[in-house]
Amino acid sequence: MNLIAEALAWLAEPANWSGPGGIPARTGQHLAITALTILLAGLIAWPAGVLIGHTRRGAGIVGALTGAARAIPTLGLLTLFGLGLGIGLTAPLLALIVLAIPSLLAGTYAGIQAIDPAIPAAARAIGMSPAQVILTVEVPLAMPVIIGGLRSATLQVVATATLAAYTADIGLGRYLFAGLKSRDYTEMLGGALVVVALTLVLEVALAICQSVARRIVDPASRTQRTPA
Amino acid sequence: MIEFEQVTKTYPGGSVAVEGFSLVVPSHRTVALVGSSGSGKTTLLRMVNRMVEPTSGRVLIDDQDVQDRDPVELRRSIGYVLQAGGLLPHRTVLDNVATVLRLNHVTRQAARARAAEMLERVGLDPALGSRYPGQLSGGQQQRVGVARALVPDPNILLMDEPFGAVDPIVRRELQDELARLQTELGKTIVFVTHDVDEAFRLGDEVVVLRERAAIAQQGTPSDILAAPADEFVHDFVGAGRAERVLHTQTIGGRLVAVDGTGLPVGVLES
């Protein structure tokens, strides 16, 4: 049997593209979980990262902590949360947030710390308030690295968000778990291909954002690279 | 008027940058602080705008302790040209110059108009306004730094080796331009340099510093050249340097000044 061909046929089947269990609906849910996770993780990680980067303190400890957090297996964490919180979206959301925070945090503080300290110091010396230094100098200059962190967090989350279907009937992971249960490998593979495609689309979109940000931050390089 | 009263600065870690420094900078005058690297010049400047807090002693502006001023508001009221330029790389030259005006709540349009005017005044082509600092030469960047400090029309100007990064010819040009601007503007300027010739050219008064900002001598350029206080000042200002020792020769009935190397440098007129 040709699993790939069957999976492609599954993908081409119009019935799989409609209704509440269809690919568009599930992709939408999957994206929503991803976006919600990044948003909630960002609410914690971005301000914390900006603070660490701005003060240039605590990067060592936080680096160690986030390194440790990265080593936690998300499935294990999800099981743990699931046992405590029961089925539903809360447990996978929490597990995904834990997954996303290290990348977002590291991107933010590393990006800000990498700025030549003379630049924010000069901004302060000519009369910018600390908030103005952060918002109009440090964050814009760190934006390419911050988006880099967002990019790796998004990739991890969008791939791992399949686990949400472990405790809730939501997202593209449903195809994987349902397929696994009924030994319908065609459905599993088809679902996996959709996840891969979605990941690639997000990756490309964020890579473009990153290069735009890079050009905004380092405008001088634009003309230097164009041949005279 | 800026007044340093027995100011001492010990940095964390114990390095004493400034010890018991007292000086009065009169209004509308240029005082040049000159000293070798590490003598505490930058530290002195930065205590005026509270980028550095003195360990003891006071700095007063028009008889008010800067410690009683809000630091952000204080900095916005003082023009500061940084040693390394300190331009924001992600903003255009025009927006860099307009920054402090924007901080002082001038509208964007008005700020840009005044910034463009100031670019011209410091001898820059206004067309450079749309470039980014990274696309300018070192000398152009330093002019932008000067324009940025001048544009809010502050009473006080702190200049930290503003022309350090350029070749001697451009440097001379920038010095002349600053001197010309100063006759028009009459700011109170504290000018830091390690170049004695620059200090003599721009300072109404020159303060020669040793380590820990100890004042070796203070006076007008001619005072210092005529009577160096000690061996240190004598050597530092190069009072014994061949080109500083002039004598006269009568050539063709005219008095010609000749320096220590025998090079004629000018004609004396009575």
Ligand SMILES: Nc1ncnc2c1ncn2[C@@H]1O[C@H](COP(=O)(O)OP(=O)(O)OP(=O)(O)O)[C@@H](O)[C@H]1O
């Ligand atoms: N932030 C700091 N922490 C510790 N020591 C410092 C700090 N800034 C300056 N120093 C020390 O204080 C002394 C005076 O430094 P300062 O920058 O004021 O000298 P300067 O006269 O401006 O020198 P330069 O001509 O090289 O710019 C130096 O010995 C320097 O190492």
Ligand SMILES: [Mg+2]
């Ligand atoms: Mg200095």
